[in-house]
Amino acid sequence: MQVTRGPGFLDQLDAALPGAVTGRNLEALDPWIEVAPGRIAEVCHWLKRSSPVRFDSLECITAVDWHEPDPKKAAKVSWQPRIELVYHLWSTPARVSLVLKCGLPRWKDDQPGSLPELPSVTGVWRGADWHEREVYDLSGVWFTGHPDLRRILCPEDWEGHPLRKDYVQPVEYHGIRNR
Amino acid sequence: MVEYLIDRVGLPGWLAWTAAAALAAVLILNVIAGGALVFIWAERKIAARIQDRLGPTRTGGKFGWLQSLADGIKLLAKEDLMPDGADGMLFRLAPYVSFCASFCAFIALPFAFDFVGLRLNVAVFFVVAVLGLEVFGVILAGYASASKWSLFGSMREAAQVVSYEVPLGMCVVVPVMLAGSMDMVTIAEKQAGWFWNWYLFHDPFTFVIFWVYVTCAVASVNRAPFDLAEAESELVAGFHTEYSGLRWSFFFMAEYGSMFLVSAMAAVLFLGGWNGPVPLATLAGLSEGTGDTAGYLVRLLGMVNLLGKATLGVLVMMWIRWTLPRLRIDQVMTTCLKYCTPIAAVMFAGAMLWQLFLPGGLVPGMRRPAGEIREGWLEGPGGRAAASAPTGSGDLVLVPAAQVRP
C-alpha cells in the first residue's frame, strides 16, 4: 500500500513546516515528495512524530548519482547533474510507504572532493545510522550530526566513493593490484 | 608378582621391583592411552550415528577402526606452532601437565580385586586430588598462549573446576562414609553380591547423589553441556585455540583419560566396582581372593565388568554431548552452587542418618553386614589400630564424643 491519503496529508506537512516540501509527484509508481535538503531531518521528525500517518520505520536511504562522465553523452541528457537522496519510509501501523527525495549538488560549493552535506536523520530513526554510513561510504554524502560517520563497507582508508559515476578505481591498495 | 620374580626367576630384589613396577606402569599407560584412541574412534562413530551420518568407514577396512591411529599420524606430521607472544616454556609444558595429572590418577584406580597400581588407603581422595591438577595444565595453556580466547577459556575452566570440586567431593564422601574407608578396593568389595548391594541402591539418598555425581563429573572433565573452557561457538576453541599437532592431542588424550577415570570412579563408588549385577563367580563357588588360576579368572571377569561399566559411562557422556546445547557460564555456576552443592549436602546428611538408623536397609537380610569386609589394615591380627580400637570389638565404629567424655 502506498500513501493515498492525498493532498490533505501533505497540506498538513506544508502547514507545519512551510517551505520544506519543494515538489511532489503522487502519480509515480512510488509517490514521492521532494524535500529541501537542509530540512530533511525536520520533515522526517514531523513524519515520524506528528503526522497523522506515523512513519515509524526508515527502510532505506539511497543515493543516486545523476552524472554522466562522458562529455558527449552529458550534452544530451535531460536531467540536471546532482546527487539525489531517496528515503523510503514505512508506517507500521498504517502499512503505507512514502518516498522522500532530496537533490544535492554533486560537490559542496562545486569544489570536487568536498562532499555535499545534509542533516542526519539518526535522531529520528536509530536505524538510519548504518544506512547513512553506507551512503557516505559508497556515494560520498556527508551527514551532519551523525554520531559516528565513517566508512562501513569499504576499508577505513579507502579512497573515493565507489557508487559515484565518475569514480576511478585506485590502481593499487596497500600493494594489492586492483586492475 | 615381585615374590614370583624373586623366588622363581631369581632376580635380585631391586631388579624384581623395577621389573614389576615397569610392567604395571606400561600396562596402565598403554591401556589408558589405547583406550583413549578407542574412545576417540567411538566418539566419532557415535556422533556420526546420532547425527544420521556414517562416520569413518574406510581407514583400516571395516568401520574405520584405524581412524584414530591415522589421526594420530596426521597430528604427528602437523607443524608445531607457537604464537609469537607465548611464554614458550609454559606453552610447551602445559599439555603434559594435564596429561600427567589425568593419567597419574589411574595409579590408585582398582580394575579388579587386587588389580591396582598402588593400593592407597586414601585412594578416593587421591584420585580426586590428582584429577584436580588437570586444571592446572589448562590454566597454564590458557595463560601461556597469549591469546584472549585462550585466557577466557582457562579462566572459565579454573572457576568451573574449582567450584565443582566442592559438590564432587561431597558426592564422593557418601560411599566413603558407607564403606567406612577411602580405599577404593574396600569400597568396591563392600558392594559385592547382587546388584541391590550397590551403593546406588543403598538408600534413596545415594540414588539421588549418584546423579549429582554424574553431573559434577561431567562438569569436572569439561564435557558438554559444561564444556565452556573450549566452547567453540563462543571462544573459538578456548584454552587450546593456539595448540596444534601433537601437543593438542595431549589435551585430547587427557580429556578422554579423565572421562574414563570419572566413569570408573562412578562404577567403583556407586555401581559395585568390578562386581557384576549377578554374583556369577560366587554362585559358581569361586572366589577372587585366591591366588590360583580360578581366582585370576574371576578377577579378570571383574575387570571386564568394571571396564564395561566405565565404558558405558563414557558412552553416556558422548550421548549427552551430541544431544544437548551448552550452558552459559553463570548457569554452570548456578548449577553447581545453587543446585548440586545443596542437594549433595542434604543427601550426604540423609545418607548419614540412614546409615545410623537403618543400617540394614528396609529389607532385612538383603544387605550383607557392614563389618564383613573391613579395611585391609584392620584384618591382620597384630594390627595396632585393631587392638586399640576403642570398642574393643576389632571394628572401628563411630563413637559419639558424648560417650567418651566422663
Next chain:
Amino acid sequence: MIGAAVAVASTSCLGAVVPPLAVLDWHAVFFMLFAAAACGCALAVVLADNVVRMAFYLVLSLGATAGLFFLAGAEFVGAMQLMIYVGGTLVLLVFGVMLTAQAPFVSIKTSAGEKAVAGLLGGALLTLLLVAALSVEPWRRPGSVGPTEPSATPLGMALVGVRVDEPPAGSPAVGRSGYLLPFEIISVHLLVVLVAAAYLARAKRRKTPRPVEMVASVEPPVSVAEHAAIGREAPAGAPARSGSVLVGGGS
C-alpha cells in the same frame, strides 16, 4: 614467598641421607628424586621473574613435597597437600594473576638488596630448622623410624573425637574427646573467613549504566522550534560512541 620457598626447600633437604649405591633402595632413590625436585623448583620459584612461572615452579615443588609425604606413608597428608595447595591455592593464585594481569605484577624483579635480605632471612630459617631437626634423636640414624601405618582412618577418627593415641592411665588427656574441639573451632573459623571474604569482595557497585532507550510512543511531542535543532547536533537518544557506555565507574 621467598621465605616460604626456602622453608620448603629446607624441609625437603631434611634427612636426605644418601645410601650406598650397592644396595639400591628404590625408596631412597625416589626420596632423593622428590627432594631434589622440591628443592630445585623451590629455588626456581625464588629466581624466576614471571609470576605465573613462579606459580608453576611452586606447583612442581609442592607436588614433589606431596610425593615425599607419600613416600613417608603419610598418604592422607600427601593427598591433602595435592588437593589444597596444588589444586586449590595455586589455581586460585594463577586465576587471580590472570584476572588482574597487568605488566608490573606479572613480572617481578627483585633488587640486590631484597635478595640479600631474603637470603639472610631464608638462611636463618634454614639453620633454625636444621638445628631443630638434628636435635631429634631418632632422626639421626637412617631407618630408625619404624614401618609406617595407614594414617587416614585414625586421623579421621581422632578428628571426630575418638582417642587413638592411647594416653597412659592417669594422664589428664584420658576421657577428653581427642581433637574434636580444635577441629570444630577451625571449621567455624574457616567458615567465618569465607563469609568475610565473600563480604569484602562485594564492593558496592551500581548497575551497569545504560543509555536511555528511545521509545517512540512515550516521547512527548516536540515543538517546531526543536525540530530545527534535530539533525544539527548529536541526537539525544542515540548512544554515545565511546567512554560513557563502559561498565562501572567505581563504587
Next chain:
Amino acid sequence: MASILDDDPRIIEFDVRTDEMLVNMGPQHPSTHGVLRLVLRTDGEIVSEVEPHIGYLHRCAEKIGENLTARQWIPYTDRMDYLAAMNMNLGWSLAVEKLMKYEVSEKARHLRVLIAELGRIASHLVGMGAYGLDLGTFSPFLYAFRERERILDLFEEACGARLTYSYITVGGLTADLPPGWLQRCEAFLDQFEPVIKEYHALLTTNAIFVKRTANIGVMSREMAIDYGCSGPVLRGSGVDQDLRRDGEAIYTAMYDGYAFEVAVMKNGRYPRDHEYPPVPPDAVIGDCWHRFFVRMIEVVQSMDLVRQAIDRYSACKGTIGEPLKLTEKIPAGDAYLETECPKGQMGFYVVGDGTAIPWRARARSSSFSNLSVTADLCRGCLIADVPAIVGSLDIVMGEIDR
C-alpha cells in the same frame, strides 16, 4: 521513560572488577556466520560494549548492477542471501517488473510462490540448525541440512543449480518444472512434516536451549521498528507485519487466494499454537527464543503454502511464459519494492533511464538493518550471549555486505 530498563534482568550486578579487555570476535570465528567482526569490550565475562564491523564480504554488487542489464544482475542477487537465493531472485525480478508494469502468467505466479516458499524453508532450516550450533549443540545442524539437501535436490532438478539458482527471473522463470517434480516435492513434505517434532524436542523445548534463549536479547517492538528490523526479528518482537499480506499490490497479488496466518504472537498466542509446543514461562516477547520460534512456525506455514501452490500450479494450464530478453530496455523512472524474504524485508530499488542498463540498482538488505541492533542488544550481556543474540537475528553476511 527508561522504566523498562530499570528492572532489566539482563543487567547483572557484579562485584569483582577485572581488567577490561578488547576482544575481536571474528572475522574468523565459528559463530559469526561468515565474516562478521564484532569488537567486544569485556569485563571478565560481561560484555560492556559491542561494535560490529562489516564489509569483509563487500563485492560492489550495486556498482556491478549499474553496468549490467536488469536480467544480467540476477546472478548477483543470488550471491546476496545465498541461503535463500530464490527469494533474492524474486525480489529483484518483481522490482524490475514493477517498473516495467509487467505481469507474469498465472502459472508462473504459482510456481514462484511454490519456489519462494521452498526457499524460505531451506533458509529457515539453516537458520535453525546454525542457531543450535551457536548454542553448542551440533546434531540439529546436521538434521537441518539433511532436510535442506532434499530441497536443494528439488531445486537442482528444477534449474540445475544447488546454491545460486537464477531460476526466478524478470518476466517469469527460466524453465518449467520437470515431470514428476511435484510428486517428489510432496513426498518431501510428507517426510518432513513429522520431523519437525524432533526439532522442537531438541531445541525449542529443550531446557538448556530455553535457558540460553529465553529473556536474552529482548528487543521491544518500538526498538525493532526504530531500527528498521524486519522479518522474523520484527515478528518475534510482536509486530504483526508480513509483506506477503501487507506489502505492495504487485507482491501481495502473488499470494492472492492463498490462506496463511502471519506468524506473530497476538494476545499471548501464536496462530494455530495447539500444533506447537507451549511457550515456556521464561520467554518474553522479543527475546531470542521468540525470534527462533517464529522461524519454526514459518517453516510449517511455508509447507502449507507449498502444498497450496502445488494444487494451484497443477491446476493451471499452458506455459509459464517467456522471460524477458536479456537486453530488454527498461523505462525511465524508478521503482522500489520490498518482498518478504526469509531473513526479513528485502528491498530492491531500480532506477531506469530508458536503456537496458539500470541507472542505479540498489539492494536494501534486511540483515543489514537487523544486524545494526547488535550493539544495543548485546550491551551488558555475557560473552556466551553474543552468539546467541547474533544467531537469533539469523544474518547472512553476503546480504549485509553485498
